[in-house]
Amino acid sequence: MFYSQTCENIQLIVFTLDGGLLDINRLRYNYYRSTCETYHKNASREEFSKMLGNMNTMYDHSLLEDIIPAKEFNKAVEKDLFEYIKLKPSIKREGVDELIQYCKQKNMKIAVYTTHKTKRAIQYLQLTGLYEKIDFLIGGDSHLKPLPHCQMLEVTCQQMDIEPSHTMIVANFESMVEAANKLLANVIYMPDLSSATEKIKASVYKVTKNPLEIMNMFLFSKYDSVEMFSPILGMNANMDLDTLTQTRDKLLEKYKDDEQLIGLVNKTYAYFNEILLKQFLIDELEKNEKKHFAFDDEEETAFEKKQNVEIFEEKEGFEKEEITNKEIEKPHEGETNIFQEQSILKNTTSIDPKRINELMDIINGDAEVEEENVTEKVDEEKKEIKKDKTNIFIRAIYNLLISIFFVFVFMICRVVLRDSIASIPTLDLIVTALEKGYLKVIEILFGFIFNSIHSVFTSVPTYNMFVYHNSYLSSMAVLCLFSIILLFIIISILKGIICLIWNND
Known part of the structure; x- marks a missing residue:
């Protein structure tokens, strides 16, 4: 979309928390890529970048959609990512503090968009000392239409009471650029996971490498x-x-x-x-x-070599530096109930050390998919499948035994209590009607099956021939067999329905 863009007279600047202020998208991508490799799938930066925009929908069409439900995978990613960042909270992009300070000096309002829930986004901002420096935050739980729809940016401008023409959007993925263009706002593209395409270059005011270059742009635009x-x-x-x-x-x-x-x-x-x-x-x-450090486990392109992620030196046993309460900014009044999580950093010791090792390898991009691990996982999956098949077989035998037991009990009761039931006309009528009704159901069901097969394969006898002219079994034995099969089917269906209702609850 072509329209006049400028960096003059900017009153509001909108950043993304994920990849704009903090290096979260890169960590997310490492986690996603590592998981994909576990299932022998190759994930690329470019494809992952196109998935960004809304936390609730970003994994809907991922490479893992047929393996792990999108909501469950997103929940696991966000949980593990937060645990990791509590251990290594310095994930700000280089130059963020300087750029925000410059914006404050120029009286620019600062808004932040994040795909995270608002509460989690505030925790990230508190950990990095940015919470008190922003004027407006809009999270992924705002129930607004997801990017590339412009509703989120439109609401931000309305809340700040600033026109889009006086707003600068700092985008780091394509859907954010599209939304800004629809709003006719000014856009800077600051690459995060993927470099700017020709389409993006034609749609933005300028492409910058980092926050420091954005500050230079504001400083020298008049020249x-x-x-x-x-x-x-x-x-x-x-x-x-x-x-x-x-x-x-x-x-x-x-x-x-x-x-x-x-x-x-x-x-x-x-x-x-x-x-x-x-x-x-x-x-x-x-x-x-x-x-x-660079992502040494990936093929480095010229763009990737420029995009490095800050990492702290790891101490033995993952010892954390003491973090005082001053490092976590105090929330505004009225938000105490939401953000009373002073144990954010203290509770990390409850994490399994082995799990911490895995998280750091996965999120840092150092995880290796070893052949032995893959073989073990395949063997475990085979064992699970075998176990499931065994359980199904055992349940089927159990249902069959119950069916045989019911038919056997009915036959005994019918013989032993025949005279007693016959002495009570009303009861005799009820029992006879139930017996005839059940036999009629058997005749309709198995009659349809045998007669249908007989019409195709004449070697298979009709229902009447099999029941009443069978040289091996009496008609009573055949009807008992059919009764057992029908009861087995009914019991299996009823148990399946009960299990389904129980699991949903």
């Missing part, structure tokens, strides 16, 4: 025209400050009678002066740069 004139004036970013100043002074002296040129010279000088200053600050930051 966009300078790049065109700087070669003519002899100024460039490769000059040191002294050379740049001397060049400016010479130009001011040369064109002292031309106000327009003097204004352009001063503007160009200010532009490159800011670049030099900013470059100095970046160099200082890089000296103290934290350790990063």
